[in-house]
Amino acid sequence: MTNANLRRALLSIAAPILALFVAFLLTSLVLMALGDPVKDVWITMLSKPKPRQITNIVNGAIVLYLSAIAVAVGFKMNLFNIGVDGQYRVGSFAAALFAGQAWLPGVLNILVAIVVAMVAGGFWASIAAYLKVKRGVSEVISTIMLNAIATGVVSWLLLKVAVRTAGSNAIGTKTIPESSQLEGWKLIPGASNRIYSLLLLAVIVGLLYWFVLGKTRFGFDLRATGSSETAAVASGVKVKRMVMTSMIASGALAGLIGMPLLFGQDHSYGTTFQAGLGFAGIGIALLGRNHPVGIAFAALLWSYLDTQANGLQIRAGVAPELVYIIQGIILFAVVIAYEGTRRLDIRLEQQRVARELAAQRAAVRDQEGAVA
Amino acid sequence: MANKDISFAVRRGTVHALVGENGAGKSTLMKILYGVQRQDEGTIKVNGSEVTLHSPSDAIDAGIGMVFQHFMLADNLTVLENVVLGAEKLHGIGGGARAEIRRIAEDFGLDVDPDDLVADLGVGDRQRVEILKVLYRGAKILILDEPTAVLVPQEVDELFDNLRELKAEGLTVIFISHKLDEVLSVADDITVIRRGTTVASVDPSEVNARQLAELMVGSQLPTPETSESTVTDRVVLSMRDITLAGGEGRDLLHDIDLDIHAGEIVGVAGVEGNGQAELVEVIMGMREPTAGTVHLEGTDISDWEVREIREAGVGYIPEDRHRHGLLLEAPLWENRILGHQTERPNVKGGLIDARGAKSDTERIVREYDVRTPSIFVTAGSLSGGNQQKLIVGREMSHASKVLVASHPTRGVDVGAQSAIWDLMRQARHEGLGVLLISADLEELIGLSDTIRVILRGRLTGTFDPDTVTSQDLGAAMTGADGSHGDAPAPADAGGDAAYPDSLTGPALAPSPAADDIEDPR
Known part of the structure; x- marks a missing residue:
């Protein structure tokens, strides 16, 4: 029992480490092939981040974590919600628009705006869910389409409600009132900047994800559907309703992604709002194996790479986009490694069961022999 | 270990039956003979010369063909298309192939029209197509894995006629089965496998089904008889x-x-x-x-x-336990919850009662004799019989x-x-x-x-x-x-x-x- 757990733990740690190593190796080869300074690149990437950068890493990870959890909810059901990016845009825009009106005071404004973001993100995901359940449209296709539509719709609506930021070409929603802006916490010693207060939101979401999926009946149904739809149907799960619910839940969580940015940094939704977060979430969910803790580590790693890559241009003369190559290779390697360790795990388990049963049988025979 | 110390010899131009109960290691042996799996030790000889079988194509080259229990045919293609699929190089895909199929069908008395759609064929015909497929690839030794499992008695007779025809033409048939009456009626030699090893080689004219069964099981046979009626009028x-x-x-x-x-x-x-x-x-x-x-x-x-x-x-024991009855990668105790996610002792309110489910799984494992080292192993690592006992235990509990x-x-x-x-x-x-x-x-x-x-x-x-x-x-x-x-x-x-x-x-x-x-x- 403990042996099996230990083996499983080792296997699940070995896979990502192996993936990192492969990424390190292949990236070095790419750099060498192009005549770039391999050593300088790694010195830059692996240098110890300054306190200010650590704050940035954590802040980046908070946002990525929310994104990956949103994706993971779908993954657990075998649903590929590629539309997290669109749902995030729609949710962030709706929340920023609402919070900017300052209808409610202070914290209440924040809380209701968060609910608005979830409703908007959930609504956007429900379109894909509805199409899948009623018309059998693959959620992969429909969510990709809806991403494009979301970008268009949000830009169009933004133009209708936008106010121009003083002294800039950027436009955005009305800035949220100061009473609803969160200044963050000084958690990293020596850093001048602050960790988003909505770190709290990420922690709550992580705990809820763990609890709902692992401990509730609903979570069991969801996981059962993900691991064998046929068995789930036979066990009484209404799969269509499950698809609907989990897709909307995924979208609602996607709505949360922009919240730390909105309340802790940007204070409005505008043309400069960070893009591509939803796609990063897909990779991080994979890397973190849909596990709430695993995803946290994966998000930190991702954010670390993003942050460290900023110095590449200056210190190594290499475009910071190199980090996408590294991240891409990590993903490829990790997907392959996970499948490999999964099969290895199944095989080892079967062998172990067979061995222990044989030992049991032998013990019984010995006993009978002793009696006779 | 699925097989150890298996040895048997098959004479050319005979039907050789391999019998053994489910799980005795017949399938593993077949996989080895067909190159799907490698033996750890020992040798395989065909016509006196040793062969190494790394893949099914090695097996085909050695003249060994396999007819699987579950047909591997594309319904929407014709017999001809199914037969040439993957062997296009032999006789092309047109007239040459058609003529060759007709010739084989005639030689061996396999009554199949190359231009019929497989979807229109019955089970017996589909099996003939499978046999045709391996003959077309030049097999001289045919392995049939539980060929009668899907047939009704009348179709079984037809199959046996086909097998006798193959034998008469000098081909060799290895016939795997656990249906003893059939084995006795068609085989020239019988090898019995028990717990992964060959325990006896017998001449079908010298044993009866009962003796053969006891060789197979190594003890008395169970029979599926019920005692006096308990039927009520409710x-x-x-x-x-x-x-x-x-x-x-x-x-x-x-x-x-x-x-x-x-x-x-x-x-x-x-x-x-x-x-x-x-x-x-x-x-x-x-x-x-x-x-x-x-x-x-x-x-x-x-x-x-x-x-x-x-x-x-209403309890439900599904026909395909892997698809409908179990989550293969989940531990036994989670599988105990499956199908009864709303009932005690699995849940309390909306929450999974892991402790209740686990202790009840222990009970099922004990009472229904599920052979497992613990309730934390995955369902997929148990043997078919133990998986089924777990399902039966679970369903009987509700x-x-x-x-x-x-x-x-x-x-x-x-x-x-x-x-x-x-x-x-x-x-x-x-x-x-x-x-x-x-x-x-x-x-x-x-x-x-x-x-x-x-x-x-x-x-x-x-x-x-x-x-x-x-x-x-x-x-x-x-x-x-x-x-x-x-x-x-x-x-x-x-x-x-x-x-x-x-x-x-x-x-x-x-x-x-x-x-x-x-x-x-």
Whole structure:
């Protein structure tokens, strides 16, 4: 029992480490092939981040974590919600628009705006869910389409409600009132900047994800559907309703992604709002194996790479986009490694069961022999 | 270890039978012979020269061809296309190939038209196509893995005629089976395998089925007989005029009337794909009948959901445990929850009661003799028989009124088989109504209180298991007995009966993966 757990733990740690190593190796080869300074690149990437950068890493990870959890909810059901990016845009825009009106005071404004973001993100995901359940449209296709539509719709609506930021070409929603802006916490010693207060939101979401999926009946149904739809149907799960619910839940969580940015940094939704977060979430969910803790580590790693890559241009003369190559290779390697360790795990388990049963049988025979 | 110290020799131009109970290691041996798996030690010789088989194509080069139990044919292609698929280099894909197929078919008495669509063929014909496929590739040694499992008695006779023809032409047939009467009637030599090793080589003229069976099991044989009747006159499950429309005109189920009484086992016999799966799915609420009603102890449950029906006390042993009964990568205790996610001891309110589920899993493992090192191993790592005992235990823990058992002993070893039979008898004794669907006629005749025959979605006959024979049932199952009013000419009916195969397709065939996971030793 403990042996099996230990083996499983080792296997699940070995896979990502192996993936990192492969990424390190292949990236070095790419750099060498192009005549770039391999050593300088790694010195830059692996240098110890300054306190200010650590704050940035954590802040980046908070946002990525929310994104990956949103994706993971779908993954657990075998649903590929590629539309997290669109749902995030729609949710962030709706929340920023609402919070900017300052209808409610202070914290209440924040809380209701968060609910608005979830409703908007959930609504956007429900379109894909509805199409899948009623018309059998693959959620992969429909969510990709809806991403494009979301970008268009949000830009169009933004133009209708936008106010121009003083002294800039950027436009955005009305800035949220100061009473609803969160200044963050000084958690990293020596850093001048602050960790988003909505770190709290990420922690709550992580705990809820763990609890709902692992401990509730609903979570069991969801996981059962993900691991064998046929068995789930036979066990009484209404799969269509499950698809609907989990897709909307995924979208609602996607709505949360922009919240730390909105309340802790940007204070409005505008043309400069960070893009591509939803796609990063897909990779991080994979890397973190849909596990709430695993995803946290994966998000930190991702954010670390993003942050460290900023110095590449200056210190190594290499475009910071190199980090996408590294991240891409990590993903490829990790997907392959996970499948490999999964099969290895199944095989080892079967062998172990067979061995222990044989030992049991032998013990019984010995006993009978002793009696006779 | 699946096999150790296996040794046997096969003479050219004979039918050599390999017999052994499920899980004895026959499949592993076959995989080795067909190059799917490598032996750790030992040698294989063909015609005196040693061969190494790394892949199926090595096996084909060595003249070894394999006919699998579950056909690997593309329904929407013709016989010709299926045969040349993957062997296009031999005789092309046109006239040359057609002529070659005709020649082989004629030489070996395999009556198949190369231009027929496979979807239109019956089970027996499909098997002939499979044989044709390996002959076309030049096989001189044919391995047939449980070839009769999918056939009704009349088709078995045809197959045996084909095998004798092959033998007469100088080919060698290795025939794997656990049906002893068949083995005795067709084989020239018999090798018995038990627990992965060859225990005896016998001459079929010198043994009878009983002796052979005891060699196979190594002890006395269990028989599926029930004791005195416990049937009451209280109907627990009743189906009236159940019709389920199919996609293409013909009903999958038509006007089914079926009553199951408390303490009664109702057996349903039929060639696979004649509506058994649909019948079960209607009872379990997985499909809505187009017309008709289902009553559970007088309550109309026709439009209830699966979960409500299971909560009401209907246990379900699905025909394909890997697809419908288990989460293979989840631990046993989570599998104990599956299907009963709303019932104690699995849940408290909306939360999973892990402690309750685990301790009850321990109980099931103990009471139902599930051989496992712990309840934390994955369901997929258990043998088929132990997986099935876990399912039976789980369902018996919740079924209070009806037990629907679909092929409950398929692919399990003899030990587990007799245990499962005992449990069915126990369910009957406890006053449950049991619906038993099985392809094993001996099991049906031994366990049932009443046998109904299903043919093309209709219940066509009722038999008393005390007086009926396998032959009678076989005839009724194909409609050859004329019991079915609007059946076409009897000769036609046999093939016709197999059509639904293509309609329900994948749901019927146990997933190929099943065999891989079956025997972890």
